[in-house]
Amino acid sequence: MSTLRDNLSLYLVTEESIPLEKLEQIIEEAILGGVTAVQLREKNSDGKIFYEKALKIKQLLANYSIPLFINDRVDLALAVGADGIHIGQGDIPLSVVKQLVPMSMKIGVSVKNVQQALKAEADGADYIGVGSVFPTSTKKDASMLQHGVLNMICQAVTIPAVAIGGITSANLPQILNSGISGAAIVSAIMKADDPRKAAEMLKKQMTTAIVQ
Template sequence: MQFDPTLYVITDSTYHTTETLLRAVDDACAGGATLIQLREKDTGGRDYLALAQMVKAVTDKYNVPLIIDDRVDVALACDAAGVHVGASDLPVSVCRKLLGPDKIVGATAKTVEAAKAAYADGADYLGTGAIYPTTTHVATRVTPVSTLDEVCRAVPIPVVAIGGLNAENMYVLANSPIAGVAVVSAVMKADNPRTAAEEIKEKFLAMHNR
């Protein structure tokens, strides 16, 4: 499946109701998000699927691919574009086998070795970070931009930078060969998610002469 990783918005429902989460996703898509990931670390399968179906109705309206964090079963059940898995989730090779060749499989890779392994196992893109400490409830370890750049050069698939990024601090990535940026709080916590998405995307494209 073809996809554009330029602005990858990851949801965080810890400070949203279902209604405001869906509104934030709609605003993010309207503001230029090119991928949306639904991340629900503490939600059971039934509720996760129900929310995924609602979010997909929004992303479909904008033709933005929906990625499901961790849960291949939920991704299959709602016919999402794909999944994203971390080091403690299902292996990339298993996700690829379950989803088939036409779905997107993304993986977190904090080292060159992990990046090469994920690519060999069938990953379509990698998320590398955290570039800055984050305010999300997901445990993070800061990754130097030099390591991010090494990961980009080590694999032929797109690499997106993640971790505490926003329109004001993205300058550290100006010379990095990344394919895009992934953001959570910068959009999901913003007073105006649409404007936040627009500013981040505009800044990224300007930095990378696109």
């Protein structure tokens, strides 16, 4: 039986601009390549569109026993029976989210320093997303972590830490010894010519690091 830490090793975050049919194809190819979890990230969609998209993706992931995480929207995570919810520092506080969702729903929190990481763990987060570890065009307001901060955060907490932000197969090796449990990938898979092959390469790198 896979653990949450296992499920976070190759964590795909979706790109909102991709039409649903194409999105489903990319996600399925990525799963076949080794993706272990999918976060549906929609910043600009209407609630109805987000809900319908989430339902479709949930059905697809269920075929492969891959967990679905919803970004920000607790109501939609509950509505589709998602496996998890991921919140940022500017969202509803974790303590409140925990009162709203069932205990079975995993909660991740975005952090960028040790203080935020320790607070997330103390407040009951199941995992943290740490970034941005590299320059990224996906999130315009993302600030890059200073050198060494990723390692400090991973050492400070006992819950799984997932690195995010501009990660590709070329730069992933730079952070594999930091203590991360997983890598969250957006463009390197979502915009790849061959999503399955891209996922396979990233998965191989993560697996090698975890084995070591």
